[in-house]
Structure formats: C-alpha cells, structure tokens
Amino acid sequence: MKKWIQKSLMVGVALLTLGFIPPSHEMWDSILDDKGHREISGSAVHAEVLQKPEMLAEEPSFTDMAKVAAKDQAFEKFGNRIGPVISDEFESVILPKIEEAIDMTLVTLGPDAVRDxxxxxxxAGGYSEKIFHIFDRxxxxxxxxxxxxxxxxxxDGYYFNFHYHTAEDGFSRHIALGDIYWSKNTPPKWLS
Structure with missing residues (x-):
C-alpha cells in the first residue's frame, strides 16, 4: 500500500477512535503489509545463498533459496528473546522438517510453476502464527x-507448535512439524 494512504488511514482511525487505536498498534503490521505478500527479492536471497559455501557449486534453485529464507524468517520471528532459547532444538528438529515439506511441495508443482x-x-509479530508463506506471484x-x-x-507449561498448511486441502489441515517446550512462564510476543 502506498505510504501516504497508509499514513492517512492510520491518522484517520486514530482521530475517529480518539486515540484508542494508536498508529503504533500491532494490527497495522498485519493490515497494511499487502497481506504479507511482499516478496523476498531473488537477489537478496541469492546473496545469502552465496554466503553458504556448500551452495556455491551450482546456481541456487528456488528450493535452496526457500530453505535459506525459511531459517531467516523463523529466526526473525523468534526475535532476541525467544530465539536464543529455542534455536538449537529448532535447527536440529524443526528446520529439517520444514525443508522436507518445502521439497515435497515443490516437487509436486513441477518446474514451470516453481518459477512463478x-x-x-x-x-507476523504479536501472537500471530505466520512464519512465512510460499505463494504464486x-x-x-x-x-x-x-x-x-x-x-x-x-x-506442563507453554509449547511452540510448528505446523504447515497446503493449498491442496484449502489450508484446513494442520500438518505437524513438531513442538518445542518453552517453560511454565508465558512466552514473550513474537518479534520481541
């Protein structure tokens, strides 16, 4: 959404609600980001893939870039408070399952569809579930x-339940990737 429209909308709502919904409220993140479908540019992901020596042998595929982005997006979501606590278990247990799900999904689509x-x-921050989505441009x-x-x-306490949804069933089924235990204390919000 254009910046001037976004700012006008925020000011208008703030005035209409007498400031009860301030411009810094978390809901603006999810409403005003074009449905969260801002793309990671191929060059940005390509640059990250090139920093990984094991991927230098060949031109990175979309699958390779998606795997790098999956890890980056997850750690961005975890933030500085959750990330350090669950990073080891995430990388050893959950991330390989995310990569496997990406592989399985992209193989079923075929090379022509993957290009798009x-x-x-x-x-998403706060209490929203979204880590990242793969979508057709x-x-x-x-x-x-x-x-x-x-x-x-x-x-028992709090657990982080990692899962994914696919378009095949209209995103209705939760496909479990695994759980990571947090503690009995309430975890901080995502992105914090």
Whole structure:
C-alpha cells in the first residue's frame, strides 16, 4: 500500500477512535503489509545463498533459496528473546522438517510453476502464527503456509507448535512439524 494512504488511514482511525487505536498498534503490521505478500527479492536471497559455501557449486534453485529464507524468517520471528532459547532444538528438529515439506511441495508443482513462486518477506509479530508463506506471484495465492502457535498445556507449561498448511486441502489441515517446550512462564510476543 502506498505510504501516504497508509499514513492517512492510520491518522484517520486514530482521530475517529480518539486515540484508542494508536498508529503504533500491532494490527497495522498485519493490515497494511499487502497481506504479507511482499516478496523476498531473488537477489537478496541469492546473496545469502552465496554466503553458504556448500551452495556455491551450482546456481541456487528456488528450493535452496526457500530453505535459506525459511531459517531467516523463523529466526526473525523468534526475535532476541525467544530465539536464543529455542534455536538449537529448532535447527536440529524443526528446520529439517520444514525443508522436507518445502521439497515435497515443490516437487509436486513441477518446474514451470516453481518459477512463478515467491516467499513472503516478513513474519507476523504479536501472537500471530505466520512464519512465512510460499505463494504464486502471478495469482497472489499461497501454495504452502508455515506457522507456529503457542499452546498452553495444563500443568506442563507453554509449547511452540510448528505446523504447515497446503493449498491442496484449502489450508484446513494442520500438518505437524513438531513442538518445542518453552517453560511454565508465558512466552514473550513474537518479534520481541
């Protein structure tokens, strides 16, 4: 959305609600980011892939770039408070399953469809589940959505439930990737 429209909308709502919904409110992040479908540019991801020596042997594919972006988006979502606590378990248990889900999904699409795919640029903050989505640039429709939900289990505490949804079933089914235990204390908001 154009910046002047975004600012006008925020000022208008702030005036109409007498300041009860301030411009810094978290809802603006999800409403005003073009449905979260800002693309990670191929050159930005390409630059990150080139920093990984194991990927220098050949031109990085979209699958390679998606895997690099998956890790980056996840750690951006975790922020400085959650990331250091769960990073080891995420990288050893959850990330390989995310990579496997990306592989399986992209193989079913075929090379022609994969050329039109992009990755959302920004994970959702607050209590929203979105880590990143892979979507078709032409139609704007999601192909696969990767999410994390905070679950409170009585007597056990809080867990982060990693899962994904696919377009095949209209995003209705949660496909589990795994859980990571946080503690009995309420975890901070995402991106904090």
């Amino acid at each position: 795919l992009a990755i959302t640029e920004r994970p 032409e139609t704007g429709k999601d192909v696969i959505r990767f999410h994390v939900r905070t679950d409170k289990r009585p007597l």
